[in-house]
Amino acid sequence: MNLLIQNGRVIDPSQGLDEELDLLVENGLVREMGRGLTAPAGVEIVDAAGCCVVPGLVDMHVHLREPGLEYKEDIESGSRAAVAGGFTSIACMPNTKPVIDNKALARYVIARGREAGLCNVFPVGCLTAGSKGERLAEMGELKEAGCVAVSDDGRPVVNAELMRRALEYARGMQIPVISHAEDLSLVGEGVMNEGFTSTELGLKGIPRVAEDIAIARDVMLAEYTNSPIHIAHVSTSGAVRIIRNAKLRGVRVTCETAPHYFTLTDDAVRGYNTNAKMNPPLREADDVAAIRAGLSDGTIDVIATDHAPHHLDEKDVEFNVAANGIIGLETSLPLSLALVEQGVLTMSQLVERMSCCPSLILGLERGTLAKGAVADITLIDPTLPWVVEADKLASKSTNTPWMGQEMKGAAVATIVAGRVVYRR
Amino acid sequence: MANFKHKDIIALQDLTKQEIELLLSTAESMREINNRDIKKVPTLRGKTIVNLFYESSTRTRTSFELAAKRLSADTVNISPSTSSATKGETLADTALNLLAMKPDIIVMRHSVSGSHYFLSKKLPCSIVNAGDGVHEHPSQGLLDMLTMKDRFGRLDGLKVAIVGDISHSRVARSNIQGLTKLGSQVFLAGPPTMMPPGVERLGNVTVCDSLREAIQDADVVMMLRIQQERQGKTLMPNAREYARYFGLNPENLKLAKPDAMVMHPGPINRGVEMASSVVDGDQSWILKQVENGVAVRMSMLYHVCEGELE
8 A cells, every 4th residue: 555644754864854745655665755746546645734744653562471481472462462563564573482593483573573463573592592591592593583683681691701702603604692690699589679778668679780880890791892781671770881981892782771761760669669679679769860961962762561461460469479560562652752852862762762763773774764664664743642451452461660650652553564554 | 645636647647746645555555455364355245346357467466456355346257358449338338337337437558549438428337448559558668666765765866777678568658658757767768660759758868879878877777578469570580699798797787886776567588688587587576567457457446446436
């Protein structure tokens, strides 16, 4: 289907664009951009007045739970949640059951993504075989099968020698490494951030330095091996400082954070709220400020969701035994738009963090509206009010700390390869 | 008697100064019952109280059971052999099953902080906290406060030193919450490995560098149990060194006021937290604490039932 998107504010940082333009899509590609374009016969006209027209959003960190844990989410329901949140591409982590450490499973995920037929689903393969942290995964074959990165997300690579070799080997295979950075000896039995709130609630704390130390190690290994590394879900002020300094030295490090880390503090845990339990845990006000500053100055390259669906039975329990993580695909955009309203990011920077940078890091040919590019496009109404309601979420799971709350801003249309896959 | 509006008693943090004072004054009148020949009044006749203890306890469970029986309530004791999570049945399911048997009050001890709040949202019956993880132990806090009040006639203006593993102590948290609300000054001491972050903000307490500093001129010296089962292995070198730097002995007790009272929530590791001569000495109020436990728990059970009746 061919489309003419009219009257929208086109924001495409890849071309330095932010102006009112029309956009013509033909045969799944961006054909033309300009003022006052006329629609050839048989072209559907999409009125984007009042909306931002941006390269389709890319979430480089989601958990789709398929294969093995489909009661929480599957590739189809996750894809539906993604396009409802404005994402045209998602990268899914390999900590499924079994883990995705071979090409057959990687191909299965891609095939299921195609069957769902909504957004692009790019698997992330394991960094180590079985995600056990003992020997390297078959990164060459994983890449060949379509994996866009390798990671043992959900657990750190404890052995520094193995992490060193993983970085070197992945560089050779030209596949990015995503690090889940956490020093488990410092995490211990912690279930929330260590600080005044954990003291008051009597819950075991996870010190911030557990994250900082692991990131420092990985950044040093990346520097030593001259290999790129991407740090997942940054949550502390120390991590931002370490990564900022490393970037200044020219280390090939990129990183992401998630909306909850720039929106909430560990105060959200009060009342033993298991929907505020995640890993890394929600931190304190100065961490939130540092994450925002890091997003603003470009130290933090990417806003990802770490979309982590869990069944009600895994959250409606005592705090200590509750599963870690929250869903994020459908709330990420409004929470990130709040950063624009608060002056932390410009709209163009927001699009960089949510589309251009993740595409670049994963080597996807996405994140641009340049002529001839695949027409993955998101139409955003930045002011549209809506309420987070369980029965209206596309995800199978409803574990979010924002349940019942009003959001401002949403994707009103999500277009993948020229096809409208979601309309609000 | 005056109003007590809460369905549950989970934490002294949730209670006002007036509510704590009410619980203490009721306990004082309950104490009279415990000294009669026939130690029983009909106050809670026909009420059913379930003691659900996920962690082992002799003192607290017996004390709650006696308190219930002296008020003529029917009691049942349940001690699940393993935690709900490993046993397969969830805590919520266990509680719903118990609820089907129509108890009026569930007195629970559980190793997970906050599990009582979790239950109280699910169950219409009263929940009384007999200790949740390292969060609070309100009945112990109240009995400690009652014992101090017995000794000094007041809590306002007392200097109370709490010494030991503050991080892992629900007793410390309840005492800090209760004592500071009633006007005592609380000083904490212990190795920094046992001092939780931000604890000074829990009701404006002072963290001291040493045991000596904390107990200097104190009215009350409260020693905490070293809970080796909770701490892992990295918090102190060994019991010998702990006793040397953080143990209470006749020597350093002289730093406190001459008539200072010595307390301990028990069970005591003799020779570690306290020298035996101090445990058994003139200044020890440890057995009086236990005695007051029954009266305080009678008061708690009475007031949550009142709350329910309203």
